[in-house]
Amino acid sequence: MRTEQPKMIALSDYRLPDYLIDETHLTFELHESYALVHSRLLMQRNPGLDNSLPPLVLDGQQLELIDIELDGQQLSVIDYKLTENSLQVQPKQRAFELSTTVRIEPQKNTALEGLYKSSGMFCTQCEAEGFRKITYYLDRPDVMSRFTTTIHAQKHSYPILLSNGNPIAEGEDDDGRHWVTWEDPFKKPAYLFAIVAGDLWCVEDTFTTKSGREVVLRMYVEPENLDKCQHGMDSLKKAMRWDEEKYGREYDLDIFMIVAVNDFNMGAMENKGLNIFNSSCVLAKAESATDAAHQRIESIVAHEYFHNWSGNRVTCRDWFQLSLKEGFTVFRDSQFSADMNSAVVKRIEDVAYLRTHQFAEDAGPMAHPVRPEQYMEISNFYTLTIYEKGAEVVRMLHTLLGEETFRKGSDLYFERHDGQAVTCDDFIAAMESASGMDLTQFKRWYSQAGTPQLAVSDSYDAATQTYQLTVKQSCPDTPGQTNKLPFVIPLSMALLNQQGEAMPLQFEDESVAIADERVLSVTAAEQTFTFINVAEQPLPSLLRGFSAPVVLDYDYSRDQLVFLLQHDTDGFNRWEAGQQLSLQVIEEVVGQIYETDEPMMDSRLVAVFTALLEQDDLDPAMLAEIITLPSVGYIIEQYEQADPLAIHQAREYVSDQLAYALKEPMLARYQVLRKESLDTPYVAQASDIARRRLQNILLAYLIRTDDLDILDECVDQFGVADNMTERLAALACLVNSPFTEEAEHALESFSERFEDDPLVMDQWFSVQAAATLPGGLQRVQHLLAHPAFSIKNPNKVRAVIGAFSTQNTPNFHAHDGSGYAFLADKVIELDALNPQIAARIITPLTRWQRYDLHQQELMLAQLKRIKNSGDLSVDLFEVLEKSLSA
Known part of the structure; x- marks a missing residue:
């Protein structure tokens, strides 16, 4: 049990x-049971500070110090101070050189931070403090520093040796070993450092930049995954072109590399020039990856690439500014995905996820500002x-400033701070300078x-x-x-008339109506906006496009929601009207369940869904979203104290x-x-994705x-589908149906076909x-004993334990x-292996x-049991402390 705070x-x-x-300057000697890391640092006293020479305190964890030299002189144990988390030495001059050699054991690193092994491959994850x-x-x-990295390893087992930047030298060692040296010409913080060593195969392509330079693109994978690289490579090239056209970046x-890794805590990492990806976030083909996976890969590949500017060339000063790079880059990848697919559907997907999950975070014990004020574990x-x-x-900045001015602001931000570590205030300052606001x-x-929360009333x-x-x-x-x-x-x-048309909007201090859609800037606790020359009683269409991450309260009647669902000119608000009606x-x-054994459903929902199904000109992607009922998670968030079992029963x-x-x-x-699906070869493009989505x-x-x-239709779709989207959807239908014999047969058939593909088996796990x-x-419990499951692999943990606790309402609750x-x-078991995953997988309990x-x-009771279970990681301890003190 932890005794120290x-x-x-x-x-x-x-x-x-x-x-x-x-x-x-780093040199890695990689061996099967250990690694030696030789570091030579050229350092100086920060010129922005005074002329004193305080002790130099370096971060270090789980390192065995073998040797240390200061300006070429070997230090004895009395010349430095070593603790569990640091190494302290005393410089004698403002500029100096410090060299160390440490021994580490990547093979035993189950936390997957720092240098570790994944499926026989050495790789790194250094963000945030690895x-x-x-x-x-x-x-x-x-x-921020310029890195030169040399990697030595056994050539037969590790023929590929990668790091950031460009390769500048290579050679052979004795005893079948070899080495490669990489040089990164751009200064970077340590969290963007990466190495990879493994027996990997490479898929190569090129991209010609707007200035005419040819960039070599390489994706490194294990040989069995060579046929899953094309979609990721195509997504990368689309992202590179889009970033040039949209942001001028x-x-x-000369080279951009992606490596697919099976064991990874996150989705991917934007290390300079050497992106390391969770395999699930970059490998795809029609037979093994769903449409959603294809779109997710397109988005994540773009996200990590966009970080080259919004995160790498301009990075964050400290971890409190983390959203400086992540929030900006998520916005950029969302814009990209909207341009590549349906903009309205992308917005719907983003908002549905935000309101179900992030709003719950805002309402829970881990709530914090976009720029946190403090933390125990980053x-x-x-x-x-x-x-x-x-x-x-x-x-919201983009909405308030307009696209052209926002682009000027982002250009100014990149120009001002290229090569710097900056803050959220610096980003806002660039937008102020560009806009004059x-x-x-x-x-x-x-x-x-x-x-x-926005409470809106009208007259x-x-x-x-x-x-x-x-x-x-x-x-x-x-x-x-x-x-x-x-x-x-x-x-x-906007204001809609009785025909569902947007009416001209004219403020009382304007001589003419400027537009039929306006963005009101709400800045006070209470404000009234007055419009003139409104020819008839209007119906307001509010928060169009979900223009702000807020909860809107306007007393729409069900008939008004039906009207908006049928007529609103804003695609997002059509969907939103359907969600609120449902x-x-x-x-x-839910209320009727407590009062009667025979609840009654409002017939208006059936009527409007019937009308929409008969509407031939409605985008299938939009129809699919509209007729999908709000998730149990979102419904739970509407209650101060929810009964999850009653909510699940009512939704069913x-x-x-x-x-x-x-x-x-x-x-x-x-x-x-x-x-249409049977007659059309599989293509992961928007129109085909929409068709399959509605079909499923x-x-x-x-x-x-x-x-x-x-049932026969479902079994047939499962059996003859040429793509994972249709096959997995049919499998999920069977597994959740009373047709147990057909479900068991389908599960067995699926596992036999894909037992050698770990990413597909993760989907098999999740469905069950x-x-x-x-x-x-x-x-x-039965799945945990399956040979394909490993609690040391984050993807498997998310596929089984995560899916059960977040998607299986009646059984989890x-x-x-x-x-x-x-x-x-x-959670207790995982904390001893991988604290990051333990601290994330506990989330459903923290929402008590x-x-x-x-x-x-x-x-x-379970949160208290975990807290009293032993010596917890800082990651898990912080979550428990906040959850139990809420």
Whole structure:
């Protein structure tokens, strides 16, 4: 049991580094049971500080110091101070050279930070603070250095030796070993350092930049994955061209490399010129990866590439500024994905994820501002708030400034700070300079936690043709923050007439109507906006395109929601009207469940879905999104204290009622789409993805009717599909149906076909772990014993334990608390192996305040049991402390 309180690190305590590292020269000697790391650092006293020479304190963890020299003189144990986390020496002059040799054991590194082995391959993950597990260093992002790296290894086992930058020399050693030296011409912090050594095969391509330079593109994979590289390579080239055209950013090295790694805590890492990817985020082909996986890969490849400027060339000064690079880059990759696919559907997907997950984070014990004020363990702050909400903050700037001015601001930001480690304030300052706007109040988005709430009311005076919209904003208290000040909230809106057309909008101080859609800048706790020459009682279309990450409260009637769903000219708000209508219907059924055994569903939902299914000109992608009911997770977030089992039951009831009521039009539409799929070769492009998405949504409804003819349709789709999208969707339908014999046969067939493909087997695991039929925990326990499962692999953990605890509502939230006890057991086990994954997988238990009293007691008991289980990692300890003190 932990007896010492981990140290809290505060933004207010930031100080410039005492010393800088001008050059970093590293030599790695890689062996099967250990590695030696020789480091030669050319250092100087920070010229921005005084002339004193304080002790030099280098970060280091889990290192065995073999040798140390200062300016060529070997130091004895009395010349330095060694602790569990640092090495301290006393420089004798302002400029000096420090050399060390350390011994590490990558083979035993199950935390997957620093240098470790994955499937026989050496690789690194240094963000945020993994480099200190490689050698003694100033492991902080504001210390930037030029790196030269030499790697020695056995040539037969590790023929490929990679690092950042460009290769400048190579040669042979004795005893069958070889070496390669890499030089990175750009200064970078240690978190962007990378090496890879393995028996890898390479897929190569080229890209010609706008200035005419030819860049070599290489993707390194294990030989069995060679046929899964093309989509990732195509995505990279699209991203490179898009970044040149959209942001004027050209790639700056002669070579760009991607390596696919099976064991990785995150999705990917943007190391300069040598991106390391979780295999699931870069490898794809039609037979083994779904449409969603193809789109995810396209987005992640772009994200990591875009980091070359928004993260690498301009990096963050300290980890409190993490959203400076991540939020900005998520916004950029979202823009890219919108341009490559359907912009409206991409926005819907992003918002659905944000509201279900990030809003829950804002309402939970781990709530924090986009720029946190303090932390114990920085790994815990790679959060949805940093990434997704950070992207929404940048999106609001883009909305307020307009695309042209925002581009000027981003150009100015890159020009001012190229090669520097900077802050969120520097980013805002560039936008202020480019626009002439005062963004002081806007910066509250960086310092205040929580999800703002907008309460909107309106009034119409027919006699004067005047319409008033009153907006009140507030933000709930969050840990450590009360009494929030007003934000700057861009509220995009329109007024619709009785035909569903957007009306001209004219403020009372304007001589003419400027447009039929306006962005209102909400800056006060309460504001009223007055429009004149409004010819009839309008229906407001509010928060169009989800122009701000807020909760909107406007008292729409169900008839008004039906109208908006059918007529709103904003695609996002059409979907949103459907979500709110479905939400109201489900919530009504939840209430009925407590009162009667025979709930009744509002027929208006059936009527409007029927009309939409018969609307031939509606984009299939939009129709698929509209008829998909709000997730259980999102519905839970609408309650102060939710009963997850009642919510699941109500959602299932509504889904069943829709399936039976709409069976005929759904089946007719499904069969048309299915024939198109059979007649069309697989292509991962927007129109085909939309067709398959709608087809699979319809099948998921139809299987609920227990019709044997539909069962045959489902079994046929599973058996003859030429792509994983259709096959996996059919498998999920079977696994969640009462047709157990067909489901077992399909599962067996699937595993036999794909047993040698770990990424596909992860999907097989997830389908079963998320299945909501009774007996879910027993199925999951059985999966943990499967030969393809390993608790040391983060992808497997997410596929089984993560899918069960986040997607399987009735089994995870079982009334006896068995699901909670299971998750607690696995968190304890994981913390000893991989603290980062343990601290993330515990999240469902940390949301205990959102549930009813019975669930709260059960969850709290498991959180306390974990806390008392032994010597916890700092990662897990911080999450538990905040969760239990909420």
